[in-house]
Amino acid sequence: MPEIKELVKGLADKYGRARESLMPILQGVVLENNFVSDIAMTEIARELDIATAEVYGTATFYSFLDTEPRGKFVIRVCKTITCDMHGKKRVIEKIEDLLKIKMGETTQDKKFTLLTTNCLGWCHQGPVMLVNSTPYPSLDENKVTEIIMEYMSK
Amino acid sequence: MENVKRVDLIFGEYTQEKYKILEETMKKSNEQIITEMINSGLKGRGGAGFLTGMKWKFTAQEKEPTKYVVCNADEGEPGTFKDREILTKVPRKVFSGMAICGKAIGAKIGFMYLRGEYSYLVPDLMAELDIYHEHAKRFNLDFTIELRMGSGAYICGEESALFESIEGKRGEPRNKPPYPTVSGVFGKPTVINNVETFVNAVMIMKYGAEEFKKIGTTDSRGSKVFSISGDTPKAGIYELELGMTVAQFVEEFGDGDTKAVQVGGASGFCVPRKKFKDTIIGFEGVPTGGSMMIFNSSRSMYNVLHNYLDFFEEESCGQCTPCRVGCQQLLKGIQAVKKGEKPSSYLNQLLKLSENMKITAKCGLGQSVANSFSSIVDNFKEEMIY
Ligand SMILES: Cc1cc2nc3c(=O)[nH]c(=O)nc-3n(C[C@H](O)[C@H](O)[C@H](O)COP(=O)(O)O)c2cc1C
Ligand code: SF4
Numbered sequence: 001m002p003e004i005k006e007l008v009k010g011l012a013d014k015y016g017r018a019r020e021s022l023m024p025i026l027q028g029v030v031l032e033n034n035f036v037s038d039i040a041m042t043e044i045a046r047e048l049d050i051a052t053a054e055v056y057g058t059a060t061f062y063s064f065l066d067t068e069p070r071g072k073f074v075i076r077v078c079k080t081i082t083c084d085m086h087g088k089k090r091v092i093e094k095i096e097d098l099l100k101i102k103m104g105e106t107t108q109d110k111k112f113t114l115l116t117t118n119c120l121g122w123c124h125q126g127p128v129m130l131v132n133s134t135p136y137p138s139l140d141e142n143k144v145t146e147i148i149m150e151y152m153s154k
Numbered sequence: 155m156e157n158v159k160r161v162d163l164i165f166g167e168y169t170q171e172k173y174k175i176l177e178e179t180m181k182k183s184n185e186q187i188i189t190e191m192i193n194s195g196l197k198g199r200g201g202a203g204f205l206t207g208m209k210w211k212f213t214a215q216e217k218e219p220t221k222y223v224v225c226n227a228d229e230g231e232p233g234t235f236k237d238r239e240i241l242t243k244v245p246r247k248v249f250s251g252m253a254i255c256g257k258a259i260g261a262k263i264g265f266m267y268l269r270g271e272y273s274y275l276v277p278d279l280m281a282e283l284d285i286y287h288e289h290a291k292r293f294n295l296d297f298t299i300e301l302r303m304g305s306g307a308y309i310c311g312e313e314s315a316l317f318e319s320i321e322g323k324r325g326e327p328r329n330k331p332p333y334p335t336v337s338g339v340f341g342k343p344t345v346i347n348n349v350e351t352f353v354n355a356v357m358i359m360k361y362g363a364e365e366f367k368k369i370g371t372t373d374s375r376g377s378k379v380f381s382i383s384g385d386t387p388k389a390g391i392y393e394l395e396l397g398m399t400v401a402q403f404v405e406e407f408g409d410g411d412t413k414a415v416q417v418g419g420a421s422g423f424c425v426p427r428k429k430f431k432d433t434i435i436g437f438e439g440v441p442t443g444g445s446m447m448i449f450n451s452s453r454s455m456y457n458v459l460h461n462y463l464d465f466f467e468e469e470s471c472g473q474c475t476p477c478r479v480g481c482q483q484l485l486k487g488i489q490a491v492k493k494g495e496k497p498s499s500y501l502n503q504l505l506k507l508s509e510n511m512k513i514t515a516k517c518g519l520g521q522s523v524a525n526s527f528s529s530i531v532d533n534f535k536e537e538m539i540y
Contacts, residue, residue: 065306081233082384
């Protein structure tokens with residue numbers, strides 16, 4: 001896959017080839033491809049001259065460094081207690097309904113992935129979700145419908 | 155507000171002129187800065203509450219020529235969202251605090267480690283960093299600040315795990331000692347402080363240790379930024395004087411039906427109604443990094459504990475057995491008691507297990523599971539069983 005080679009090389013040129021460059025490079029790959037594939041890991045290892053196992057070990061440690069294919073829009077709903085108390089469950093059910101997938105799944109067209117995550121730091125305005133890196137606080141069924149519809153048309 | 159005292163140190167106006175306090179502080183000697191910090195009695199705002207001035211002093215004393223300053227902006231403790239607000243509203247105070255620390259200890263590079271969940275703050279922070287660097291150049295300050303991102307791992311808020319992460323590795327906590335003041339990021343002497351701690355340092359430089367000490371109590375100097383959520387009509391961020399009781403807090407922020415307050419997040423303590431009056435919020439009572447979660451009587455404390463244990467079980471780095479297996483067993487254990495598969499006396503065994511984790515776990519995550527576990531199980535036993 002020449003694109004991945006190019007991408008990794010570009011990121012290494014930007015962030016350097018020291019061990020400490022690994023995190024920014026992995027983050028850069030996720031930003032571009034929505035996940036880090038095995039090929040990408042091998043390519044990063046080659047570029048930084050470290051074992052692929054080291055890259056794999058680091059990547060799999062972090063929940064935002066997905067190593068499975070994800071949709072173009074990754075939805076992460078906060079599941080910590082305050083969001084839970086303020087209607088997280090209804091919001092998740094609504095999203096599942098709209099996208100016709102279950103928690104943890106990706107839509108057939110590879111557009112959306114639905115996940116939960118731990119505290120997003122919006123407890124005073126829960127429930128909250130991240131769509132890629134954008135937070136959407138104060139959700140209810142109506143608001144989340146509007147937001148998802150908008151992403152559907154993108 | 156009659157029950158609690160509002161303060162306006164952290165979010166208060168910085169100055170008319172950009173980086174004025176930093177510029178003024180550059181005229182002080184390193185000894186003066188560190189002495190002022192020690193005299194202020196400021197304790198770290200990230201949770202552990204170590205004396206900030208001492209941390210700076212120990213690092214300054216190290217002979218190693220390369221040293222670092224790290225700002226912990228990982229803010230992962232459930233119920234905490236104050237660092238995000240500080241970074242949004244007063245980033246200049248944070249950068250100033252890091253730079254003052256850098257000068258005082260003899261470091262030339264600072265890292266801000268920001269959690270991946272807050273990556274939408276990056277464009278604004280980068281723009282602010284450009285402004286900071288311009289000003290630093292203007293008064294010949296050789297201290298640059300770099301931003302490093304986390305990627306969704308609570309454990310990376312633990313200082314040594316955070317260093318590992320900056321170094322491009324799995325965020326697994328290290329053995330201590332050596333402490334960061336001797337061997338921190340890249341094995342060099344490092345001061346690591348919370349976002350809010352750095353802002354306090356700036357305010358101490360501005361007003362002096364004596365003025366700063368007038369706020370709060372002997373054990374808990376200064377103000378604290380609280381993140382208040384749960385069953386409250388006034389959820390949000392408040393800067394309050396330390397040293398109030400939970401009763402005063404609830405009077406102000408509760409919904410009239412408060413049954414418990416979780417102070418300090420999932421790794422903090424649960425205070426039940428009958429202990430509101432006698433419990434002080436601060437280092438002399440229940441310490442908090444800022445997280446205050448309020449529960450009213452419609453809430454099941456079993457669900458609360460279950461939620462926290464889910465969190466720990468997921469976020470445990472898995473490196474040491476007491477925590478990796480302990481978190482799983484505590485979670486399975488309360489489920490089994492609830493379902494009636496185990497007798498209620500099994501809870502005592504689980505309490506013992508959590509006490510064991512406190513002693514044997516490698517880092518603060520595993521060690522602090524017992525805080526919420528025993529304070530919830532002890533005070534709400536019936537809710538765990540029926
Ligand atoms: C599991 C765990 C998570 C932590 N998370 C944070 C955090 O998100 N932010 C923080 O400032 N400190 C956190 N800490 C505390 C840090 O290890 C460290 O004590 C702190 O950054 C020191 O800064 P301070 O002295 O200014 O509080 C955490 C500790 C543990 C054990
Ligand atoms: S206590 Fe838990 S989080 Fe800390 S090192 Fe052990 S397994 Fe990792």
